[in-house]
Amino acid sequence: MTTSAFPEGVKRCSSGKFILWLLPAFLVLLIAAYAMFRVWFYGLNQTNMNDAYGFAIWIWADLAVIALGGGAFFSGFLAYLVGVKKVKNIINFAVVLGVVCYTSALILLGLDVGQPLRGWFIFWHANIHSMLTEVAFCLTIYLGVLIVEFIPVILENPKIQKIRFFHHLSHNMHEIMAVFAATGVFLSFFHQGSLGGVPGVLYGRPFAFREGLFIWPWTFFLFTWSAAAVGPLFTATMCRLTEFITQKKLVKDDVYELLAKISGWMLLTYIIAKSLDTIYWATVTAPARGFAFMDFYSNNPAYYGVWILIAEIVICGFLPALILITQKGRENKKLLFGAAILAIIGLCINRWVMVLQVLAAPLKPFQEEWFVYSPAWTEVITTIMPIAYGIVLISIAYRYLPLFPQEKELNP
Amino acid sequence: MFPFAYEWTWYFGQYLFMGAAGFAISVVGAGLTYCIVKSIIDIMISDDHAEH
Amino acid sequence: MKIDRRCFLSLAGGLAVGHLLTPIPWKITDDIAIWTQNWPWTPVPETGPVTWKNTVCTLCAGGCGIKVRTIRDRAIKIEGRTDHPVNKGSLCPLGYASLQYLYGPSRVKTPMRRTGERGSGQFEAISWDEAISEVSGKLDALRKNGRAHTLACISGSDKGTVPVLFKRFLDAYGSPNFIRTPSGRDAHEIAAYLAQGHKDKNIGFDLENATFILSFGCGLLDGSGAPGYQFNAYSRFDKGRTLVQVEPRLSNTAARAKKWLPAKPGTEGALALGVAHVIVKNGLYDADFINGYAFGFEDWTDEGGNIHMGFKSLVNEYTPQKVSAITGLDANAIESLARDFARAEKPVAVCGYNECKPSANIDKTLAVHALNALVGNINQAGGMIVFADPEYAVSEVRKDRIATEGTAKPRADMAGTDRYPQSRYLLDLLPEVLMGANENNLPVQALMVTGANPVYTTENSETARAAFAKIPFIVSFSSFMDETAKLADIILPDHHFLEGYRDVPAPDGVGKAVTSLSAPVVKPQYDTRNTGDVIIDIARSLGGTIGESFPWKDYDTFLKQAFKEHYRDLSRNGYVIHAEKPLPWDRAFATENGKYAFYPTRRHAAGTDDKSRLPAYRELDIPGDKANGTLALIPYKSPRIAAGAVANPPFMTKTIDANVLKKEMLFIQINPETARGLNLRQGDTAVIRTPAGEARVRVNLFDGVMPGIVAMPAGLGHTAFSKFIADKGVNVNALLKPSADPAYGLNAAWGVRASLQKA
């Protein structure tokens, strides 16, 4: 009997249908590849970035996908270190999602630097004082860890399992997964944090600058905390989306509810901390530099003014947090995932504000105008690319790997 | 990254940072090596079983 | 062992992993990084021994001494020469950027002959022999046809040996039509003639020693005139020295002035008279000068017994109140200005030379000269200085019959004719004359252009372009592909000033009798020749008396001979001061009675009464009718935009603010109040219309512009040179229109009526 390439006991669609499904994603990847070629070959003049917007949509996307990919480390932390068994039902998916997010982030970073061919100077000539160095080291090593976490999942493909070495290897790796997960948590803590440190240490930019603890500004901790809070929600939402697309139940509801409960409390504590941080910044940090709170929210050409802050903290912060910490909110799946989506949007707004609005705000009083930027097509398509790439990788992983231990049971 | 790069300074932060990075790499590397070696041993043990 | 798929994959995997253990990938990574640090298309400048060479910048008439850092025949950097008497180290951005012209894309690299349509910019390279024989062939034919007088030469200056060679050439050839491009010098020359009896002398202002500079619209710090000299004088401004700027727009000069007096444009003369009124009324004038060395201050009686009005009586009516009503300035401000001016140790009033648009208003210029006379600050340190250029040791030109007849003919631009007897050059009138004539009796059949770019700089430039295009044969001596060269039939490219010798006469407005020498710093980069040599060659190949008039081996020989004993100092120091002290008052004036004429008896006036001779204030109407043009367009000079014959080099264009030029659109400046009335907002696109033309512009709101005024930067809107300046913005000259002074023919308009409409 020939072994099926599919995981044992599950049904998968026909190859034709599968390829058809992947086609649009491949198309996006193709255009993105062309955009990448243009950027690498002709240089960053192919983007709409400028000397005011040295960081633009790519860096925002980087920060956002890394934060959302934080689901992997936090689920790993819960599953392997805290020992929350239920989380193991979604951990494989979280790892795949993490791989997608982190590789995308690295590709975007590779696009974003002016001299990618000597990008490795960040390691070789590392300046350990730079938050970006910390990001680069932790990010790269953590991606390694993620791949190490992903390997045993790959090895569980029935065809690969037939090879005895891989069979043993996957078993052995599962055995010591906690060690990898712990390292991952350690690395993630630092790179999620140092991504927050990236804007937070900019004491020339009063909109971003925050006081902090030792060398770490408060944004360091806020970023880690928010990634840990929203990451699992993103994992859950993506999982739900996979269920919707495959028209199958893949994970039991109690897993979602558990994740939602943990995330809800994390989110609530985060948003309280964020509010306190904002109040302190608005009343102490910024005024000490001659800025009134509303200076940062007036005359903005994007017209959103202070609403962006309200959206981030109230609508996409407190509101989903309050929904998620109540049992009724979690039991109603529409409310649960509605809240999750709000929280994800809130996180993206936060990263947006901490990257783009920081650069948009005028600094010199004689330069009253905000800096305006709209991304070029090359930037937009490469920013969309991770989605297409995610669709491809997750689809393949789902098709060939036993991502969901409960799938067989839920779909007899 | 290494003391022979000229921007290196003999400074506590360098040890801390590079030490932490090295530690993380070592842990992951050691873990991987352990898994691979153990898998090879496992194969050899199960082969022994098969022979007897 | 059978090589199956599994074995193959293992092998490949093993190789991939094993490869990482070798130095190969790491070496490649490193090499790629090193490659990015040494990209072959990123230049690596060659090093070598450094030398500094002194010379003089001639990109404008400012005559700044410069030193050039050179490495192996490469000019690397230009800096101001601190030991040069004109600029003492100060240098404008154009000077700093002039290396970009030496090596830049707008250089004409060989002699060229037009091949395409006129103005199409299509040329073929030809040899120097071919070019010279073609030019002399054409000129010879013209002369033989009895039309020698229809050769004209337009030159940026009539001073210095090269313009002198051109004048000499026209003399020997038989044409009166040597034409200097219009400048502030025109009005000063006439005022100096009328008040002091001088012809062809320089009027300068000793800004370095003046303690109170009252500037009637001079762009002293706007990069016009002699920028290095002016900037340097300003740099020595310590406490107790004052600059007052009269101008309708808050220019760079006005911004740095102690006081900015935004008088209505065209009323500066009235202000000068108002100041004179206060000075006279309060007896603050220099009685010594007035009583001993002046004429026509008091009322006077002529030989026929007729009583004439004196300057004192004239200014009597210009009370501060009246002047306030004319100029829009506060009466008290005028009163205190006059007192401060008269009481200052070394007050000097300046006008004309470096205004962006030198309106040749004779009344204003006479009034300003009179102010200096009133305070006795003529030919004094810190005052208005009159001095002559050194005389060149040149033999008489030899003229044959054609030459004698031709030079006696009336000039094509009507200067010196009965209509405008006291004017010397009237280029502004030429386009209309040319447009009015038919092809056959066009008064200019051949045109030589040197050191000028009249197709761009002449007001109403589109008409000028069409008029010049009618001339059958145009020869340009430009080093650069400027608008005029682009229109020419033959281009005989001159060296860049860093490649050849050239004397640099005292810049207009500088209160020093200094001549400098521009000397080669690098070898000629291209197949260009010194224009002096070329004109000698053309004369030689024409032969006859023309050839005989040019007996020198080459230009350098001529230069040496012309300067006689001065040449040694000139070549050793790079400059020579040929008159240390200006003439004292008893010898200073060449009028009939040897006195300074407050009443210019010689004035060729439209009327016969006293007031038409005296510098009374006359309201001047500018071109255009008030009904359609409710606004007035004035050009303004920015120190970051070269507005003369030479366009901006790339470096200067790089310094232009984004609210002056953005992409291809130029911004006009208007007052926010004016904008409200026109429903215009910052950055809006609008169409400006004047009697000369219309253009699309963008709007920059600036409180420093007088309401009702539209200020447009001069020097943009080029159509030639290179892509670094061409097709950027609008040429303000295309919108301006000259308006001739009835007695002198000079362009007296300070602006043009304009309308502005949202696009």
Place this chain on the structure above:
Amino acid sequence: MEKLPSHTKARHFGMVIDLDKCTGCASCMVACYSENNVSFRDEESIKLLSINWIQVYKITNGKPFPDTEVCYLPQPCMQCDGKDFGHPPCVSVCPAVATDFDTPTGIVSQIPVRCFGCRYCMAACPYHARKFNWWDPVWPADMERYLSPDVSPRMRGVIEKCTFCYHRFQRARQQAYYKGDAENIKEADYQTACTQACPSGAITFGDMDNPDHAVYTLKKSRYAFRLLERLGTQPSVYYLSTRKWVHRACDNYLEHEEPAAFAGKSA
């Protein structure tokens, strides 16, 4: 950052720019382009893509005609000392040590060949003093011939900025060494290109710790201030102006606050 080697004399170079003297002529900008091989393109009007090591801004007092006043503000890299003398905003963020604070001179260096173009320093600098090479530099016609061998042309994809003409300091030090007294660098021996170029003498440059240098006294003027001083960047560039509105325009103040030079006075 590090301790000074014992044989090196500590200097602290700085600049004082008299805003009441600057005419906005841009000679400093052009001299700087020329001195430092700054590249240019045919389109330079988008200022956020234009490389300028020193940029002259035009600011107005906002009053209507005829009370309007204009001030020109030349702004090079501020060569910030930063926090604790040695941590300018840009230096501590550079991941690859492509920019550093030079303790013996107080100058913030920039090594384009080390820089890999992450632009973090650009985001960190509140003065927009750091410029990115969005394009490969191209010198048209024969313009490569005027390039100075003292300053390497930069390649695409890296940051560049004002270095206070550090190569001139090196040259001055070398000459002093040849003369036998390596530490004896006089004020006139080391001047930046923009200082020399300023035709109206608005810029003064020198060692701010040396009482013989003009900047030593000038920066102590009551009317001296620094751009965005309240951010704590500790710039080495001082400005002078007797006009209160200029002070107000160069830093951020809450409504009730007054610039230091005018505090407690109604000027």
